[in-house]
Amino acid sequence: MRTDEITSVSSVVRDRCRALGLATLRCDLTGRILERDTHASAALLDTPSATDELRRAASRWSGEAAPGLHEIGPGAWLCPVPEGTARARRGYTVALFAGTSGSVDARHAAEVIRASMRWSSEDVARSLDQGDALRGMTDQLTDSYETLDALYSIGRSMQGLEDPASFIDATVRRLHASLRFQTVFARLSPTDDPAPALRRRMFVAGRPPATPQRLESDPLDSLLAGEAKPGFRIVTGDERLTDDDHPEALVIPLVRGSARIGLLAGMRKEGDDPAVSSYDIQLMESAAGFLGAFLDNVAVYEEQRRLFLGTLHALTAAIDAKDRYTRGHSERVAHLSTRLALASGMDADQAHRVWIAGLVHDVGKIGVPEAVLCKQGRLTDEEFDHIKRHPRIGHHILRDLRPLADVLPGVLHHHEKFDGRGYPDGLSGERIPHLARIIALADTFDAMSSTRSYRPAMPRDKVLDEIRRCAGTQFDPGLAALFVGLDFAEYDAMVDRGRADQTWTAAA
Ligand SMILES: [Fe+2]
Secondary structure (H helix, E strand, C coil): HHHHHHHHHHHHHHHHHHHCCCEEEEECCCEEEEEECEEECHHHHHHHHHHHHHHHHHHHCCCCCCCCCCEEECEEEEEEEECCCCCCCEEEEEEEECCCCCCHHHHHHHHHHHHHHHHHHEEEEEHHHHHHHHHHHHHHHHHHHHHHHHHHHHHHHHEEEEECHHHHHHHHHHHHHHCCEEEEEEEECCCCCCCCHHCCCCCEEEECCCCCCHHHHHHHHHHHHHCCCCCCCCECCCCCCCCCCCCCCEEEEECCCCCEEEEEEEEECCCCCCCHHHHHHHHHHHHHHHHHHHHHHHHHHHHHHHHHHHHHHHHHHHHHHCCHHHCCCHHHHHHHHHHHHHHCCHHHHHHHHHHHHHCCHHHHHHHHHHHCCCCCCCCCCHHCCCCHHHHHHHHHCCCCCCCHHHHHHHHCCCCCCCCCCCCCCCHHHHCHHHHHHHHHHHHHHHHHHCEEECCCCHHHHHHHHHHHCCCCEEHHHHHHHHHHCCCHHHHHHHHHHHHHHHHHHCCC
16 A cells, blocks of 8 residues: 555545544654644643553554554543554554543443444455556547547558658657657668668657767667567666656667568656566567558558669660650650659659659650651651551550559640640640640750751750740740749750760670
8 A cells, every 4th residue: 555545545534534533643653743633632642641551552453453442531431443554554543532430331332433444444445456456447548539549640641652651650659759758760771771761860859869870870770680589678777768757768779571670669667667568568569560561561562663664764764765866855855844844833742743754745656657767857647647646556555554544644645736736636725635735835845955867956945946936836825934944954954865875785
């Protein structure tokens, strides 16, 4: 029984005695008074002989399993109830009963009082126990609910594979909100991780660690070195994670497959109990499991993404290679389209889709005879009809690829003109998909800026003049105005790299 619980039991017993008009006191095991009533009926306790008697009584009670009445004067009795437990007695709550000297009834009444005090004491202690049990159950239920809620919330946000950093950050913050650690952090290892952008990344929620640079460097891995299988570790006496006020920290490995890819840690626990609890371990371990599974999915996603983009690059390189004058054209159009998309207010995700559309916009040229594509000199009407089919062929080739569904309008309509005189459908103005209007500008700019079999490259200022001149007829005027203001430094670098590659290929 805790000290505050002993005081509570004694307080209730003494209140009840006072209600019956009895004076009360509390004393330790030696009979030294700790608390006592001061009202008139307690005056009997003021005499030196009364305090001597109390010491004598306490000495006697120490040898009794159930301390009995002790007569301190004619007809005056000390009625004791032990405080604490049977095994660990801590003192006594005592009531003073003064009856008629020599009366058998007085002794009997004192016995009744003593028994009533004992029952009161036992009842209060029992209800405290029940209260404790109830509080314990409530705490456990609260913890369980919090665990479920936290894991549910973490699980729900697991879809964002394109942005794994946000998910890890949100998970660490959720753990910090649910646990009593002042600091929760996740650190990805320097080598094995699914996305290069996550390598060595540190995600911190709550109070920043005093030595973040040290926590970001390698030595923390030694905390988990030698752990044969995944599991938690309660760290003590490590100045990076613990101090005198917060002697324990919890570290849990992040595991993907059989590889350890980082760790999750909680440090500086707040509250009455600075020790790591089973609740802390349970929630952190579950969250680490989620993170491991998530990073596994990120790895698969990244692999598929690389494969997908690699396939697109291979496809477009194959088309560009059909005509040495257009080599690198698709990559450059993709680049310029992305810059224009960003300049027109699209976000990074939308601009990435524009980049893919730029990359594949001419994929239909795969169905145009090489003799027509590479012909030097003027095309006949029939040959030009061949060329004009490439947007539809491209659309046809890509239409069954679900990941490219949103870029198809760019492929089909990148040769439409703002005044309606383009192909394949003769769309005009805003009826031309926005994506296609973007690609049309990038495509024409690159065509004019490149050397072709039938003409040399045009100088930059003439190209831009031409774009300005055709704003509103060939091009969306708003987009054309944005386009001529773009920074072409990276584009020029791409052209230079392409020229170097061509020289190398020719030499080989
Ligand atoms: Fe084209």
